Amino acid sequence: MIGTAVVFLLAKGKWLLSLLKFGKFGGVFISMLLSIGGYALLFPWRFSIGLVLLILVHELGHVAAAKQKGLPVSAPIFIPFLGALINMKRHPRDAVTEAYVAFGGPILGTVGALAAFGLGYLLNSPLLYSLALAGFLINLFNLIPIHPLDGGRIATAVSRWLWLVGLVGGLVLIVYNFSYILLIIWVMFAYDLYKKFVKHRKHGEQRMVSASFLVPAEPLIEQGYIIPGEEHKRELPFVTYSDLEGQQFVRVVWEGLNFQGTIPLMQQGIIQKVHVTRLERLQKEEGLHLMVHCQVDYEPFENDRYYDVPNAVRWKYGITYLALAAFLIAMMSVVHKVGNI
Numbered sequence: 001m002i003g004t005a006v007v008f009l010l011a012k013g014k015w016l017l018s019l020l021k022f023g024k025f026g027g028v029f030i031s032m033l034l035s036i037g038g039y040a041l042l043f044p045w046r047f048s049i050g051l052v053l054l055i056l057v058h059e060l061g062h063v064a065a066a067k068q069k070g071l072p073v074s075a076p077i078f079i080p081f082l083g084a085l086i087n088m089k090r091h092p093r094d095a096v097t098e099a100y101v102a103f104g105g106p107i108l109g110t111v112g113a114l115a116a117f118g119l120g121y122l123l124n125s126p127l128l129y130s131l132a133l134a135g136f137l138i139n140l141f142n143l144i145p146i147h148p149l150d151g152g153r154i155a156t157a158v159s160r161w162l163w164l165v166g167l168v169g170g171l172v173l174i175v176y177n178f179s180y181i182l183l184i185i186w187v188m189f190a191y192d193l194y195k196k197f198v199k200h201r202k203h204g205e206q207r208m209v210s211a212s213f214l215v216p217a218e219p220l221i222e223q224g225y226i227i228p229g230e231e232h233k234r235e236l237p238f239v240t241y242s243d244l245e246g247q248q249f250v251r252v253v254w255e256g257l258n259f260q261g262t263i264p265l266m267q268q269g270i271i272q273k274v275h276v277t278r279l280e281r282l283q284k285e286e287g288l289h290l291m292v293h294c295q296v297d298y299e300p301f302e303n304d305r306y307y308d309v310p311n312a313v314r315w316k317y318g319i320t321y322l323a324l325a326a327f328l329i330a331m332m333s334v335v336h337k338v339g340n341i
Contacts, residue, residue: 031078032056038080050131052078054116058109058139059084065104069097082181083138091267093246095307099157099317102150106139106324110331113139117335129339133332140328143321146170146189151321157309158318163193207269210277210295213261218287220257227290230279236294238274250274250296259292269298 039048113135120128145166155162280291
């Protein structure tokens with residue numbers, strides 16, 4: 001089966017590559033095909049296709065919720081045996097927004113699983129019953145209060161003590177029902193908690209973001225500027241500011257090259273320095289250009305008010321979280337009885 005898949009990919013390679021020209025949707029489609037092929041190594045093809053579609057519905061719930069909150073996100077990318085993910089191009093500014101986006105996945109995912117169950121009931125289809133059961137299980141699994149699962153993000157607006165429940169409960173699940181995927185997620189979560197509450201309480205966390213800028217060199221040469229070598233490094237003066245939506249930018253200036261550029265940060269931070277890491281000379285039709293590679297070193301700004309959530313919202317999200325988990329457990333029981341699975 002693996003050999004057949006490889007032959008297919010080679011034969012259709014040009015066709016698959018052409019899909020990339022359609023931007024992010026081509027990438028989504030290819031990653032979906034790869035996931036279907038991966039799951040098909042363990043399950044029937046029809047089940048694998050349905051499973052990937054249910055995961056897509058789940059991820060589209062996150063996308064829709066993020067759009068409602070005005071957060072830019074990437075299209076879903078599928079990873080065989082690990083599900084799918086979306087990349088948030090800007091972090092939420094408060095725990096309520098983070099939890100809202102997290103709720104979007106399991107809520108719409110549950111609707112998708114309900115649709116599969118309804119069709120399975122109407123058509124008396126064992127395949128659809130199996131897909132419905134898998135859909136309910138996937139969304140229930142995602143409600144475990146462990147980062148980066150949805151439950152871990154919902155916990156930010158309900159109670160961060162749920163993280164401790166997830167840490168202990170996740171370890172219990174690993175011991176009694178071992179899963180490599182859950183083990184990997186649990187280890188990542190435990191390390192994240194260590195960084196958040198132990199390591200970085202003593203030492204500031206240093207992060208960096210890189211950007212490259214293309215600068216025409218010919219006008220500079222004509223004006224008598226000396227073009228630095230490719231290994232040239234230097235610190236650059238900068239100005240940082242944020243827009244009304246909380247997006248922080250760093251504007252860098254290199255007067256010697258008559259150049260300035262703007263670099264967005266993934267999150268609010270305290271800038272340590274901005275420096276040139278490398279210069280690259282590129283010969284184009286219109287003449288010599290310099291590719292200026294810059295790096296911003298910064299320390300994330302911990303907003304103490306990030307976790308300030310009104311009590312009414314905590315109760316609403318908490319009740320919704322428990323009700324959704326209870327509903328998913330109940331529906332799994334219903335599918336077992338009705339579908340004889």
